[in-house]
Amino acid sequence: MSNTAKDIIIPTEPNIFRTIFLYVGQGDSTLLSVPDGDEYKYVLIDSNYDEDAGGIDIIKLLEDLFDGQEKGLNVYINTHPHKDHLAKVREIYEEIGIEQLWHSGHKPGGEHKETYKDLEFVIKKLGDENVFRLRGSRDENKLDEEEIVLGDINYNILAPADYVSDEIEGEKPEDRYARIHEQCGVIRFKYGEDERQILISGDADCKAWKEHITDYHKDRLPSTVLSAAHHGSRSFFWEDADTDEDPYRDHLKNIHPTYVTVSAPKEKESKHDHPHKEAMDLYKEEVGDDNLFHLGEKRECIIVDIKSDGDIDLYPDDELVKEYGKKNGGKGGRGKKAAIPPAVSKVDRKPMGA
Numbered sequence: 001m002s003n004t005a006k007d008i009i010i011p012t013e014p015n016i017f018r019t020i021f022l023y024v025g026q027g028d029s030t031l032l033s034v035p036d037g038d039e040y041k042y043v044l045i046d047s048n049y050d051e052d053a054g055g056i057d058i059i060k061l062l063e064d065l066f067d068g069q070e071k072g073l074n075v076y077i078n079t080h081p082h083k084d085h086l087a088k089v090r091e092i093y094e095e096i097g098i099e100q101l102w103h104s105g106h107k108p109g110g111e112h113k114e115t116y117k118d119l120e121f122v123i124k125k126l127g128d129e130n131v132f133r134l135r136g137s138r139d140e141n142k143l144d145e146e147e148i149v150l151g152d153i154n155y156n157i158l159a160p161a162d163y164v165s166d167e168i169e170g171e172k173p174e175d176r177y178a179r180i181h182e183q184c185g186v187i188r189f190k191y192g193e194d195e196r197q198i199l200i201s202g203d204a205d206c207k208a209w210k211e212h213i214t215d216y217h218k219d220r221l222p223s224t225v226l227s228a229a230h231h232g233s234r235s236f237f238w239e240d241a242d243t244d245e246d247p248y249r250d251h252l253k254n255i256h257p258t259y260v261t262v263s264a265p266k267e268k269e270s271k272h273d274h275p276h277k278e279a280m281d282l283y284k285e286e287v288g289d290d291n292l293f294h295l296g297e298k299r300e301c302i303i304v305d306i307k308s309d310g311d312i313d314l315y316p317d318d319e320l321v322k323e324y325g326k327k328n329g330g331k332g333g334r335g336k337k338a339a340i341p342p343a344v345s346k347v348d349r350k351p352m353g354a
Helices: 004-009 058-065 089-096 110-126 173-182 206-213 250-255 277-287 319-324
Strands: 016-021 030-036 039-045 073-078 098-103 131-133 154-159 186-191 196-200 225-227 259-262 292-294 301-307 312-317
Touching: 004 016, 004 058, 004 319, 016 186, 039 058, 058 089, 058 319, 073 089, 089 098, 089 110, 098 110, 154 206, 173 206, 196 301, 206 250, 250 277, 259 277, 277 292
Parallel strands: 039 073, 073 098, 098 131, 196 225, 225 259, 259 292
Antiparallel strands: 016 030, 016 301, 030 039, 154 186, 186 196, 301 312
């Protein structure tokens, strides 16, 4: 049976790698439709549900996507165990289903401890054979010292590096919070004969890029689409928020994205004032105003389609938010269903090429 989730998330043709940057308010969640022969695998990277900012109810969306199917998510990936990247993970496991789980291997403190217990529950239920740690590697499709194939696409785990993935349980919660950002998972997905790339950066901060990622993975950084780190925070460019130093930019120059997506609500809706203007200005300088997509600005998702020949289309979608987002005092919006828009440019509404 057709529904909004199926209509928009499932490609109508085979061999299309579809990435959907979901609007979840203050937080992150990215859904991948991964080609696997004539079928598709489904991967969810991080999860959150921010009702106050009208975010998508991830459970309702996934229930519709997998309606009538026995299996749910093929892979759930957690870049780091902070609650705005890990919300509802137990519900996703119990109500939707998860076959494999990939995670950074860190234990948070403070306000994130309770949500982390849900991740521990899922890890225990899945068992060692279905749980893998993210470990930075120069090898393609390498996960926790094993080669793990993900459909017809390829990927590189860029972070965390083994040598910084140490135990941090003895640190104060605020110090541990920062260290987990330093050790956050960063993954680049690749597809197409004329290769295009999607770089998922989680909340990886300036120190992570400067000391652990940029130089070591320089050849693996170039990416067509960059998901901006830490919801458009200045922490991607500056280690110290109060410094007068010039921003660190080597990572962005090496990534050299064509498009940047920012997962954050409007600044006034974010308790952290995300996205930060000074960071957004630097992204605009790199890709131009028309190629910088702030999901919260219009409360929309951004969809990226990469075809097997490498042709790429990027376009906004507001139907998922209308159908599964919370609005009007917490009442779910059941928007009128619309036809899926063609793959077009945000600027001139013409089909987008490479």
